Amino acid sequence: MISLTISAVVPKLRPPTCDGKTRTCEEADSGQLAVLYVSLLLTALGSGGIRPCVVSFGADQFDENDPEQKTATWKFFNWYYFCMGASILVANTVIVYVQDNVGWGWGLGIPAIAMALSVVAFVFGYPLYRVVDPAGSPFTRLVQVAAAAWRKRKVAGCDGGGALLYENESIDAPISVGGKLVHTDSMKFLDKAAIVTEKDNPKSPNPWHLSTVHRVEELKTLIRMGPIWAAGILLITAAAQQNTFSLQQAKSMNRRLTGNFQIPPASMSVFTQISMLSTILLYDRIFVPIARKFTGLDRGISFLTRIGIGFVISLLATLAAGFIELRRKSSAGTHGLLDRPHETIPISVFWLAPQYCLHGMAEAFMSIGHLEFFYDQAPESMRSTAPALFWLSISAGSYTSTLLITLVHKYSARPDGSNWLPDDNLNRGKLEYLYWLITLLQFLNLIYYVMCAKFYTFKPVQVRESDDGRQKEDGVELTGHV
Numbered sequence: 001m002i003s004l005t006i007s008a009v010v011p012k013l014r015p016p017t018c019d020g021k022t023r024t025c026e027e028a029d030s031g032q033l034a035v036l037y038v039s040l041l042l043t044a045l046g047s048g049g050i051r052p053c054v055v056s057f058g059a060d061q062f063d064e065n066d067p068e069q070k071t072a073t074w075k076f077f078n079w080y081y082f083c084m085g086a087s088i089l090v091a092n093t094v095i096v097y098v099q100d101n102v103g104w105g106w107g108l109g110i111p112a113i114a115m116a117l118s119v120v121a122f123v124f125g126y127p128l129y130r131v132v133d134p135a136g137s138p139f140t141r142l143v144q145v146a147a148a149a150w151r152k153r154k155v156a157g158c159d160g161g162g163a164l165l166y167e168n169e170s171i172d173a174p175i176s177v178g179g180k181l182v183h184t185d186s187m188k189f190l191d192k193a194a195i196v197t198e199k200d201n202p203k204s205p206n207p208w209h210l211s212t213v214h215r216v217e218e219l220k221t222l223i224r225m226g227p228i229w230a231a232g233i234l235l236i237t238a239a240a241q242q243n244t245f246s247l248q249q250a251k252s253m254n255r256r257l258t259g260n261f262q263i264p265p266a267s268m269s270v271f272t273q274i275s276m277l278s279t280i281l282l283y284d285r286i287f288v289p290i291a292r293k294f295t296g297l298d299r300g301i302s303f304l305t306r307i308g309i310g311f312v313i314s315l316l317a318t319l320a321a322g323f324i325e326l327r328r329k330s331s332a333g334t335h336g337l338l339d340r341p342h343e344t345i346p347i348s349v350f351w352l353a354p355q356y357c358l359h360g361m362a363e364a365f366m367s368i369g370h371l372e373f374f375y376d377q378a379p380e381s382m383r384s385t386a387p388a389l390f391w392l393s394i395s396a397g398s399y400t401s402t403l404l405i406t407l408v409h410k411y412s413a414r415p416d417g418s419n420w421l422p423d424d425n426l427n428r429g430k431l432e433y434l435y436w437l438i439t440l441l442q443f444l445n446l447i448y449y450v451m452c453a454k455f456y457t458f459k460p461v462q463v464r465e466s467d468d469g470r471q472k473e474d475g476v477e478l479t480g481h482v
Contacts, residue, residue: 001112003039007032008104052388055080059375060383061130074299074372075284081368082280089273096267135174138218138382144207145219148193151209155192165194165213166202172214175381179463181217186224186457190216218379221459225377228456229389231449232307232370235314236397237404238438239359241321242269244401245434246352248426249328252341253349263349271353275360283364303372304453310366311449315442317358322435324351332427341425377459408434 007013013035018025028036058080062073091111099107158164165183172180183191193211196202200210207215250265257263291300301309331347332338370390378386405421412420412430420430 001043001108001115003035003042005105005108005112007035007039008108048391051391053384055371055387055390056375056384057129060132063130073375074303077368077371077375078280078284081364081371082277085273085276085280089270089277092267092269092273096264132177133174135381138175138379138385141175141207141211141215141381142219142222145190145193145211145215147208148211149190149216152192152195152197153189155195155197157188158191158195165191165216166196166200166205166210167194167213168202168205171205172212175218175379176214178380179461180214181221181379182460182462183213184217184220184457184460187220190220217459218382221377221379222382224457224459225374225386225389227452228304228307228373228449229370229393231311231445231452232366232390232393233397233400234438234442234445235311235362235366236394237401238314238318238442239363240398240401241318241435241438242272242356242359244405245421245426245431246321246355249325249431250349250352252332252345252426253328253347253351254344255349265349268349268352268356271356272360272363275357276364277360279361279364280368299372303369303376304456306369307366307373308446308449308453310362310364310369311442311446313358313365314362315439315446317355317362318435318439318442320358321355322432322439324355325432325435327351329427338427339425341427379459404438405434408437 013032015026015028015032055077059073059076062076095107095110098110169176169180194213194216196210200206202210246268247265250263250268255263255265288300292298295301328345328347328351329338332345335346337343337345367390370393371387374386374389375383408421409419412433418428420433422429
């Protein structure tokens with residue numbers, strides 16, 4: 001952020017101001033572009049490090065062995081996402097206004113100052129935080145399990161269930177502070193990594209040849225999470241249209257609020273943010289207490305149910321978007337504007353508000369549910385890594401959107417050069433077909449998700465003995481609330 005701000009303030013690091021009379025602008029030279037690209041790269045690297053870790057670090061402040069603190073964990077995800085949504089709302093309104101009316105120096109400088117203050121607050125508050133000690137690379141352990149299972153692929157399986165498989169609490173202690181994973185019957189081919197052979201030394205095992213049950217179950221858990229992770233990609237694909245074709249729709253519609261003020265097309269995303277923030281607030285304060293009376297769950301509903309609700313709302317959003325596009329084109333036809341793409345169609349831009357609001361509601365349910373799922377179901381030693389899967393699904397959804405648009409362009413093309421999504425005149429296109437295609441894909445994805453959720457096996461954790469000497473299983477209760 002500092003380098004971005006400097007590049008906007010220092011005249012030599014940016015192109016000169018455009019000539020207002022001739023409307024000519026001088027292009028940036030290679031040095032100026034280099035500064036810009038390096039700044040953006042540093043921003044991307046910083047975001048990639050902060051976003052996955054801050055979620056798990058915040059949730060780690062609650063002790064799962066304390067029933068009261070464990071109940072508060074799910075609330076953290078709600079309020080974390082609420083704060084993130086509020087900051088995006090401020091960025092899309094206040095910061096954009098400053099950039100347009102004051103200058104890019106202050107527009108980038110204010111976020112840079114805010115980031116600097118957050119770093120100072122983090123450093124001074126560090127002694128107060130609950131820090132979980134690192135216990136080695138989880139990826140190395142996953143590869144070791146896979147390698148050990150492959151080496152022993154010809155070894156006969158163990159018929160005695162998990163009782164005869166190798167366990168070593170002293171080795172697993174640093175990665176199972178909250179409890180160890182117990183054996184499950186799925187993916188038995190991986191169990192061979194925990195079978196002790198004559199070549200193995202149980203007292204000092206080679207992890208590339210012999211793994212414990214806990215480490216085998218870590219890999220199984222990640223594999224089981226895969227289908228649920230993949231189901232979230234299409235929701236991002238649907239939401240991505242807000243930043244592309246929905247903007248083109250808004251640009252063609254009547255955006256005037258007063259005689260001199262028009263709503264910028266990009267500001268329509270404010271409806272998404274306000275809807276998301278309102279949904280989170282109502283969910284936490286009203287929905288959860290009511291649902292708790294029926295389900296008996298502290299969080300009201302399970303995270304799998306919450307994700308499913310988000311999928312349904314997202315499906316309704318794209319379904320409605322198709323009908324709204326028909327209404328927009330009908331108005332254009334009524335006023336003879338179908339072949340005049342640069343003319344404003346006399347239909348209010350607020351017709352787009354429902355689809356933006358539905359996408360915000362879907363995000364409040366699905367995205368937070370996804371974060372809860374990754375944190376709760378990830379192996380204990382991978383809770384800093386697992387939330388990165390959430391951000392990876394966002395990237396995958398964006399790439400899927402690009403691929404889908406490319407395929408639509410290719411396979412909807414006609415001999416005269418037209419297609420569903422023309423570049424020059426959206427009024428003559430079939431944007432509603434794209435929305436309904438995404439709706440169909442989301443419907444199929446919803447069926448796929450329901451099947452995955454129904455047969456999903458929650459990770460079984462054997463909690464260490466409490467003060468009264470009793471043990472309890474964590475995860476068995478969740479299985480009954482899918």
